[in-house]
Amino acid sequence: MSFTPDARIDLDRYWSTIQRSAEIGQGREGGLARLTLTDSDREMRDQFVAWCEAAGLAVRVDEMGTIYGRREGTEPGLPPILIGSHLDTQINGGRFDGIAGVLAGLEVVRTLNDLGHVTKRPIVVVDWTNEEGARFSPPMIASGVFVGRYTADWAHALISDDGARFGDELERIGYKGEMPCGAAPGDVDAYFELHIEQGPILDAEKRQVGVVTGGYPSYGIRVRFDGETAHTGPTPMDLRHNALIAGARFLTAVDDIGWDFAVMDGKATGSRLAAWPNKPGILSETAQCVADVRHPDPITAKVMAEKMRRAAHEAGARAGCSVTIEDEWAWGGDIFDHGMVDAIRAEAVRQGWNWRDIEAQAGHDAYHMAMRFPSAMIFTPCKGGITHNNNESCTPGDLVAGVNMLLHVAVARADR
Numbered sequence: 381m382s383f384t385p386d387a388r389i390d391l392d393r394y395w396s397t398i399q400r401s402a403e404i405g406q407g408r409e410g411g412l413a414r415l416t417l418t419d420s421d422r423e424m425r426d427q428f429v430a431w432c433e434a435a436g437l438a439v440r441v442d443e444m445g446t447i448y449g450r451r452e453g454t455e456p457g458l459p460p461i462l463i464g465s466h467l468d469t470q471i472n473g474g475r476f477d478g479i480a481g482v483l484a485g486l487e488v489v490r491t492l493n494d495l496g497h498v499t500k501r502p503i504v505v506v507d508w509t510n511e512e513g514a515r516f517s518p519p520m521i522a523s524g525v526f527v528g529r530y531t532a533d534w535a536h537a538l539i540s541d542d543g544a545r546f547g548d549e550l551e552r553i554g555y556k557g558e559m560p561c562g563a564a565p566g567d568v569d570a571y572f573e574l575h576i577e578q579g580p581i582l583d584a585e586k587r588q589v590g591v592v593t594g595g596y597p598s599y600g601i602r603v604r605f606d607g608e609t610a611h612t613g614p615t616p617m618d619l620r621h622n623a624l625i626a627g628a629r630f631l632t633a634v635d636d637i638g639w640d641f642a643v644m645d646g647k648a649t650g651s652r653l654a655a656w657p658n659k660p661g662i663l664s665e666t667a668q669c670v671a672d673v674r675h676p677d678p679i680t681a682k683v684m685a686e687k688m689r690r691a692a693h694e695a696g697a698r699a700g701c702s703v704t705i706e707d708e709w710a711w712g713g714d715i716f717d718h719g720m721v722d723a724i725r726a727e728a729v730r731q732g733w734n735w736r737d738i739e740a741q742a743g744h745d746a747y748h749m750a751m752r753f754p755s756a757m758i759f760t761p762c763k764g765g766i767t768h769n770n771n772e773s774c775t776p777g778d779l780v781a782g783v784n785m786l787l788h789v790a791v792a793r794a795d796r
Contacts, residue, residue: 382495382496382497383492383495383497383791385730385788387491387495387787387788388491388784388787389487389488389490389491389780389783389784389787390487390490390491390494391776391779391780391783392776393487393490394483394484394487394776394779394783395776395779397431397483397486397487398475398476398479398480398483400427401424401427401467401475401479401483402475404420404423404424404427405418405420405421405423405424405469407469407471407472407473407770408472408770409770410475410770410771410773411469411472411473411474411475411769411770411771411772412469412473412474412475412770413469413470413471413472413473414467414468414469414473415468415469415470415471415512415514415515416468416509416510416512416514416515416516417445417509417510417515417516417544417546417549417550417552417553417555418515418553419553421467421468421553422553422554422555424467425445425447425467425507425553425555428447428449428467428482428486428507429447429449431486432447432449432486432505435449435451435486435489435490435493436451436489436493437449437450437451437489437505438450438452440557440559441555441556441557441559442522442557442559442560442561443532443556443557443558443559443560443561444509444521444522444525444526444532444535444550444561445509445510445522445550445555445556445557446506446507446508446509446522446523446526446561447506447507447555448504448505448506449486449489449504449505449506450502450503450504451489451492451499451502451503451504451505452498452502453498453499453500453501453502453503453794454498454499454500455500455501456502458500458501458502458569459501459566459567459568459569460501460502460503460504460568460569460794461499461501461502461503461504461569461570461571461572461790461793461794462504462505462506462568462570462571462572462749462753463481463484463485463488463503463504463505463506463571463572463573463574463786463790464481464482464485464504464505464506464507464508464571464572464573464745465478465479465480465481465482465485465506465507465508465511465573465574465575465744465745466478466479466481466482466507466508466509466510466511466512466745467479467482467507468509468510468511468512468514469512469514470512470514470768471514472768472769472770473512473514473768473769473770473772474766474767474768474769474770474771474772474773475772476576476762476772476773476774477575477576477578477767477768477772478511478512478575480574480575480576480760480774480779481573481574481575482505482506482507484574484779484782484783484786485503485505485506485572485574485786486505487783487787488503488505488783488786488787488790488791489503489505491787492791497791499791499794499795500794500795500796501569501793501794501795501796502794503790503794508520508522508523508526508745509521509522509550509555510522510546511523511744511745515540515541515542515544516535516538516539516540516546517538517602517652517670517707518600518602518707518709519743520711520743520744520745520747520748521535521538521546522535522561522745523745523748523749524748525561525562526561526562526563526748526749527562527563527748527749527751527752527753528562528752529748529751532560532561535547536550541654563752563753565752565753568749568752568753569753569754569793569794569796570717570720570753570754570755570756570793571746571749571750571753571754571755571756572720572755572756572757572758572786572789572790572793573744573745573746573749573755573756573757573758574757574758574759574760574782574783574786575740575744575757575758575759575760576759576760576761576762576767576772576774576778577590577738577759577760577761577762577765578741578742578762578765578767578768579741579742579765580764580765581736581738581765582736582738582759582760582761582762583761583762583763583764583765584765585736586734587734587735587736587761588733588734588735588761588778588780588781588782589728589733589734589735589758589759589760589761589781589782589785590735590736590737590738590758590759590760590761591721591724591725591728591735591736591737591738591758591759592716592721592738592739592740592756592757592758592759593714593716593721593737593738593739594712594713594714594715594716594739594740595711595712595713595715595739595740595741595743595744595747596674596675596676596681596712596739596740596741597674597675597676597677597678597681597682597710597711597712597713598672598673598674598681598710598711598712598743599672599673599674599681599682599684599685599688599708599709599710600670600671600672600708600709600710601670601671601672601685601688601689601692601705601707601708601709602668602669602670602705602706602707602708603627603630603668603669603670603671603692603703603704603705603706604666604667604668604669604703604704604706605623605626605627605630605666605667605668605669605695605696605699605701605702605703605704606623606665606666606701606702606704607620607621607622607623607626607663607664607665607666607699607700607701607702608621608663608665609657609662609663609664609665610662610663611661611662611663612660612661612662612663613661615663620663620699620700621663621699621700621701622663622664622699622700622701623655623663623664623665623666623667623699623701624653624655624658624663624664624667625699626667626695626696626698626699626701626703627653627655627667627668627669627695628653629694629695629698629699630650630669630671630691630692630695630696631650631653631669631671632650633688633691633694633695634648634649634650634671634673634688634691635648635649635650636648637673637684637687637688637691638673641675641680641684644675644676644677644680645675645676646673646674646675646680646681646684647673647674647675647741648671648672648673648674648684648688649671649672649673650669650670650671651670651671651672652668652669652670652671653667653668653669654667654668654669655667655668667701668706669692671688673685673687673688674712674741676739678713681712685710689705692705711743711747711748712740712747715747715750715751715755716746716750716755716756716757717750717754717755717756719754720754720755720756720789720793721756723756723789723792723793724756724758724785724789725737727785727788727789727792728781728785730788731781731784731785731788733781733785735781738759740757740759742767744757756789758782758785758786759782760774760778760779760781760782760783761774761778762774762778763778
C-alpha cells in the first residue's frame, strides 16, 4: 500500500485511544482533573510513551518534560514536521481539550505505518508540558521555553498553590529529561496543532471543521496586592489595608471592562483570587489575582489591556495596598503561516468537508510556536462550545474531518 489522496485515518482506533486517555485522572463525572506533573499526569505520560514506542517512534524527553515521538524520514537531516498539543487538563477539565490534538498526531503516524509510507522529512508528535497553567502559572510554559520566551531555570523555579516546585515535580514523576528545551529558527520545518474549537461557532453552524486564520489578540496579567492584617471589628475603615478587597475590586473592574467592549466580542476575565490569611475576623495581608482581556481588533485589545493595568493600581490605592505586577503575557493576532493556512483550506475543499475560516479565542501552544516557526491550526467542533468543564463533549463524527485533513496537510508538508 502507499499514501494516496483518498487515504484516511482509522477513526475507531483514534477514538479508542481518546477513550483510554479518559480513564486516566478522572475528575467530575465524564471529565478529567489531570493537572500537570501530578501522579495522573505521570500515568498518562507513561501511556503516551508506550503508544509512541509501539508505533515505532523514537521517544525523547526534554528538560521541561515535553515528550517528542519521532518518526524518521527518508532524509533524516531535514528539519522535521511537528504535530502537537497537550495532555494535561484543567482541574474541572474535559476529555478532548489538547488531548484530541496530541492523539491526532499519533494517529497520523499510525496511519502512515499502516500504509507503509515513509515521508521525506521526519514527523515528530509532541506533548507539551503545562499548557493549561492550572497548577503552575502562566499557561503554555514549555512551548514558551522552546521558543525562547522563558528560560528553563525560571520555569523550574515556579511554585504551585500546593507549594510544589516545578522542577522538583518533574524529577518526582520521572520526566525531567536531559535534552535542552529549544530549537533555533530552521530546526523545525513546520508545526501543526489540531484542537477542539472551545467555542460554539462550528457546532452552531453545523460545520465539520474550522480553518484557523489567527487568534484574538489577548493580554494576561498576574497582580499581587500587599496590605496588612488587622482585626475586622475595631480597625477604623480609614486605617485598613485589606488586600482581599483590593483584589476583589480589581477583578470586578476587569469584568466591567469586558462588558464595556462586549458589543464587538471583547472579553475580560478575572480568573483567580488567592488571599492570605483569608479567614474570618482578620483582614488579608496579601492577595494574588490573574486576569486577561481579548478582542478581535488588536488596537482595541491594547486599550483594554491598559485599562486592566490601570484598574489594578486604582484598586490597590482605594484599598490602601501596594501593587506589584508579577507577570504579563500576550499572544494572538495574525500569527499563522499564510501558506500553511491556505493548504489547510484547500484540503478542506478537496475532501469536501463543510468548513469555514475561524479565529482562535483561547491560548494554544501554537501561538508560541508561531513566534519562531511556520505554524497553523485546525479546529474541530465540540458540543455547544462547552470546554474547561467536565461536560465537554465530542463525537467521532466531530473529529473525523479535522484529523483526516491533518493527515494530508502534514504528509504533504513532510514530503516537500
